[in-house]
Amino acid sequence: MPSLLKRLLPLLLPICLASPAVNAAGDWQELPANPLILTVTGELGCCPQGQALFDLQRLDALPQVEVKTLTPWTDQEDSYRGVRLSVLLDELKAQGQRIDATALNDYSMLLNLPAARQYPVILATRKNGKVMRVRDKGPIWVIYPLSDFPELRKEEHHQAMVWQLKSLNIAR
Amino acid sequence: MRRLRYLFLLLITLGFAVAIATSLVYNQRNAQITSARIQLSAWSLAQLEFDYLRFVNTLQLFQAGGATREKLQFDYELLWSRLEAFLSGQENSAIRQRFNAGETVAQLFAQLRSDEALLFSPDLQPGTPIEQVIERYNRYLMPIRQLIINNFTGPEAARIVDEIHHNQRLSHLLLLGLLFCGGGLILMFYLEARQNRLMARTDPLTNLPNRNSFQALQNDSRVANCCALAVIELSNFRAVNERISHEAGDRLLQRIGETLNRLKPQGSFIARVAGDEFVMTFPQGFPEELVMGALNSLAYALSFDFQSDKHLFQVGTRIGLSFNPDNSFSLQKLYYFATLAARELRAGKHKGLEVFNEEISNRYLRSQNLLDDLKRAMAQTESSGLSLYYQPIVGLVDTSIGVEALLRWRHPTLGFIPPLEVVELAENNQLGQKLGEWILQRLKQDLLRLPQGLREALYFSVNLSPAQFTASLPEQIEQWLGEAPIRANQLVLEMTESISVANFNEGGTILRKLNEQGIAVALDDFGTGYSSLSYLRELRVQRIKIDKSFIQGISHDQQLQRVVRSIVELCHTFRFKVTCEGIEDENDAQQVIDLGCDHAQGYWYGKPMPVPALITWHGEFLARPMLKKRLLVQQ
Numbered sequence: 053m054p055s056l057l058k059r060l061l062p063l064l065l066p067i068c069l070a071s072p073a074v075n076a077a078g079d080w081q082e083l084p085a086n087p088l089i090l091t092v093t094g095e096l097g098c099c100p101q102g103q104a105l106f107d108l109q110r111l112d113a114l115p116q117v118e119v120k121t122l123t124p125w126t127d128q129e130d131s132y133r134g135v136r137l138s139v140l141l142d143e144l145k146a147q148g149q150r151i152d153a154t155a156l157n158d159y160s161m162l163l164n165l166p167a168a169r170q171y172p173v174i175l176a177t178r179k180n181g182k183v184m185r186v187r188d189k190g191p192i193w194v195i196y197p198l199s200d201f202p203e204l205r206k207e208e209h210h211q212a213m214v215w216q217l218k219s220l221n222i223a224r
Numbered sequence: 225m226r227r228l229r230y231l232f233l234l235l236i237t238l239g240f241a242v243a244i245a246t247s248l249v250y251n252q253r254n255a256q257i258t259s260a261r262i263q264l265s266a267w268s269l270a271q272l273e274f275d276y277l278r279f280v281n282t283l284q285l286f287q288a289g290g291a292t293r294e295k296l297q298f299d300y301e302l303l304w305s306r307l308e309a310f311l312s313g314q315e316n317s318a319i320r321q322r323f324n325a326g327e328t329v330a331q332l333f334a335q336l337r338s339d340e341a342l343l344f345s346p347d348l349q350p351g352t353p354i355e356q357v358i359e360r361y362n363r364y365l366m367p368i369r370q371l372i373i374n375n376f377t378g379p380e381a382a383r384i385v386d387e388i389h390h391n392q393r394l395s396h397l398l399l400l401g402l403l404f405c406g407g408g409l410i411l412m413f414y415l416e417a418r419q420n421r422l423m424a425r426t427d428p429l430t431n432l433p434n435r436n437s438f439q440a441l442q443n444d445s446r447v448a449n450c451c452a453l454a455v456i457e458l459s460n461f462r463a464v465n466e467r468i469s470h471e472a473g474d475r476l477l478q479r480i481g482e483t484l485n486r487l488k489p490q491g492s493f494i495a496r497v498a499g500d501e502f503v504m505t506f507p508q509g510f511p512e513e514l515v516m517g518a519l520n521s522l523a524y525a526l527s528f529d530f531q532s533d534k535h536l537f538q539v540g541t542r543i544g545l546s547f548n549p550d551n552s553f554s555l556q557k558l559y560y561f562a563t564l565a566a567r568e569l570r571a572g573k574h575k576g577l578e579v580f581n582e583e584i585s586n587r588y589l590r591s592q593n594l595l596d597d598l599k600r601a602m603a604q605t606e607s608s609g610l611s612l613y614y615q616p617i618v619g620l621v622d623t624s625i626g627v628e629a630l631l632r633w634r635h636p637t638l639g640f641i642p643p644l645e646v647v648e649l650a651e652n653n654q655l656g657q658k659l660g661e662w663i664l665q666r667l668k669q670d671l672l673r674l675p676q677g678l679r680e681a682l683y684f685s686v687n688l689s690p691a692q693f694t695a696s697l698p699e700q701i702e703q704w705l706g707e708a709p710i711r712a713n714q715l716v717l718e719m720t721e722s723i724s725v726a727n728f729n730e731g732g733t734i735l736r737k738l739n740e741q742g743i744a745v746a747l748d749d750f751g752t753g754y755s756s757l758s759y760l761r762e763l764r765v766q767r768i769k770i771d772k773s774f775i776q777g778i779s780h781d782q783q784l785q786r787v788v789r790s791i792v793e794l795c796h797t798f799r800f801k802v803t804c805e806g807i808e809d810e811n812d813a814q815q816v817i818d819l820g821c822d823h824a825q826g827y828w829y830g831k832p833m834p835v836p837a838l839i840t841w842h843g844e845f846l847a848r849p850m851l852k853k854r855l856l857v858q859q
Contacts, residue, residue, distance in 0.1 A: 186301035
């Protein structure tokens with residue numbers, strides 16, 4: 053019996069780790085323990101104050117997706133990992149048709165929400181398994197799966213691939 | 225159908241135009257996107273300059289103690305990220321290639337990386353003099369600024385913009401060319417269709433409008449828009465076609481088409497409506513005398529000798545004309561009237577011009593009535609007024625006696641109708657074959673009414689009409705002989721020269737087959753047509769009947785005697801027996817005996833007579849002293 057538990061433990065651990073995060077939905081309004089890397093504002097069902105704050109840990113607690121793609125600013129296909137934008141929006145019970153993404157240098161872009169929901173667009177926090185520094189376009193890079201979906205290879209979506217993302221604003 | 229085709233064409237054209245318009249729009253958009261690319265590189269350069277300037281600014285602030293380490297490192301990171309993005313990937317590859325931008329930025333990036341240790345060292349505190357570092361970065365100010373300027377206004381940028389414009393113009397030109405080609409295609413389509421329509425209405429031989437065209441004209445206007453209409457027919461055309469060659473006939477027609485075209489008055493319409501029939505209209509207000517004058521000169525111009533190879537033909541025309549007083553007749557009516565006038569000429573074997581009038585109309589109506597009556601008469605077996613009379617043909621050098629069966633029609637109201645008129649009426653209305661059959665049928669009946677002795681003693685000569693002279697004639701005659709109570713060698717078939725000329729090639733075969741059955745063939749009315757010596761030689765006939773115009777008055781005309789003697793001798797050379805027609809008195813009879821004729825026919829021997837009279841005549845003739853004398857001589 054104990055041997056079985058030992059074997060199951062690696063499988064159960066992520067679930068156990070993940071569930072407190074989900075349960076801690078209310079905590080998103082609190083300032084996180086680690087450096088704040090993402091602020092989501094707007095009409096959020098989860099957060100009556102209209103603001104959800106994330107550090108890397110909180111983002112990592114959400115289901116992670118991996119996207120392998122080439123971008124117009126990189127020379128080879130890299131592996132990016134992060135939470136899917138649509139999943140994050142659902143978690144936050146975000147209601148709205150527009151998403152404004154703003155970068156550390158205050159570059160701001162309106163995202164095409166239907167496309168962002170339809171395709172596995174992620175808020176990448178890791179490139180090739182490594183946390184991204186600012187010089188690597190981190191801490192968060194909005195990654196569209198350009199390699200897998202050729203129809204996304206358009207200027208419109210390229211512009212939406214905001215790097216050094218610091219905040220999202222959701223509006224009706 | 226044509227409308228549907230045009231609709232289809234219109235759709236194609238529309239599709240074409242829409243496709244071209246869309247292409248133009250897309251082309252425009254592509255050009256815009258391309259220029260957006262330039263803007264994109266401008267954007268990249270501007271971002272690069274911005275991050276660079278911020279970093280240099282922060283360096284200076286840091287030296288002055290106005291910026292924190294974190295701020296400096298943050299800007300360092302941002303610049304790093306910016307430079308890396310500029311130096312990698314597809315988006316900036318174009319701008320990297322130009323103006324040495326890649327190299328300049330790579331140098332800057334190398335500089336940045338080499339200063340990492342210095343700028344991130346824990347010893348570095350705000351206020352630290354970093355003059356040299358600032359100086360190292362200041363060096364890039366001008367090159368980066370120059371890049372931006374070059375990208376916007378440099379010769380390279382201008383070239384790109386020019387190239388884009390050039391390409392755009394070129395593709396516009398190409399598309400317009402496409403549009404032009406499409407337009408040309410449609411124009412060609414249209415012209416082709418028009419040409420086809422025109423060809424359907426044109427006679428290819430003479431390049432004149434054809435019957436279709438004339439009919440279209442008839443259908444288009446209820447009232448003829450002309451003051452007169454002439455029908456122009458060629459006489460003899462069939463003979464040219466068949467005797468010489470169809471090519472010769474075609475040449476003749478071409479020549480006539482040219483003449484018509486040359487002589488036609490302005491505003492008149494001409495068309496070739498049948499093989500040798502042309503139509504010419506005269507425009508409104510054309511004076512009557514001028515119409516007559518024009519047609520007379522046309523008739524003159526169209527009477528010429530037509531030579532082809534060895535053959536010479538006299539081409540003549542018959543012109544039927546009808547006027548349109550007060551513009552009261554339709555084109556159809558006018559054409560009909562003119563045709564009647566031309567028919568009048570044809571029936572009388574005349575050439576020249578005939579103007580339609582009431583008499584012609586009446587005559588035509590009479591002939592139509594006659595035709596109806598003739599049809600009825602042929603359908604009845606007895607007492608129809610239609611009968612056969614028999615005129616004796618007497619042997620001059622032997623005792624043979626034959627009779628020529630001649631058609632007689634006593635019309636119930638109009639009285640005696642000349643046989644020639646009856647035959648022509650039938651021939652002109654496609655009844656010739658039927659009339660010929662009727663004659664053979666009646667002959668068969670009459671033969672049965674003859675006493676057997678007489679029937680076996682006589683031979684019977686029957687006239688063939690042109691319509692009968694076909695490939696099926698020998699078979700028809702064979703069948704008839706099978707039913708008739710006479711032998712084949714008792715039958716002589718008479719045909720005129722015109723029959724055999726008109727059907728010369730096939731004629732030889734027909735005659736040979738008849739001869740093989742033992743039937744003799746006689747050439748009637750010899751001397752009135754256009755027999756040539758070669759023609760005579762090739763003709764498979766056994767008898768020649770010299771026309772009575774050569775015999776009338778022969779007893780006191782030595783020249784006629786010499787002519788007839790020559791004919792007889794010539795015929796004998798060809799082994800033809802000669803029959804002289806029109807013997808009216810004893811002198812004539814003696815003369816033709818002296819000239820060497822073999823057979824004679826005429827009132828002197830006996831008039832055409834019905835069967836009972838023939839029986840009586842035969843008895844009397846055998847008792848004639850003249851005959852007895854000759855019989856004695858021969859004994």
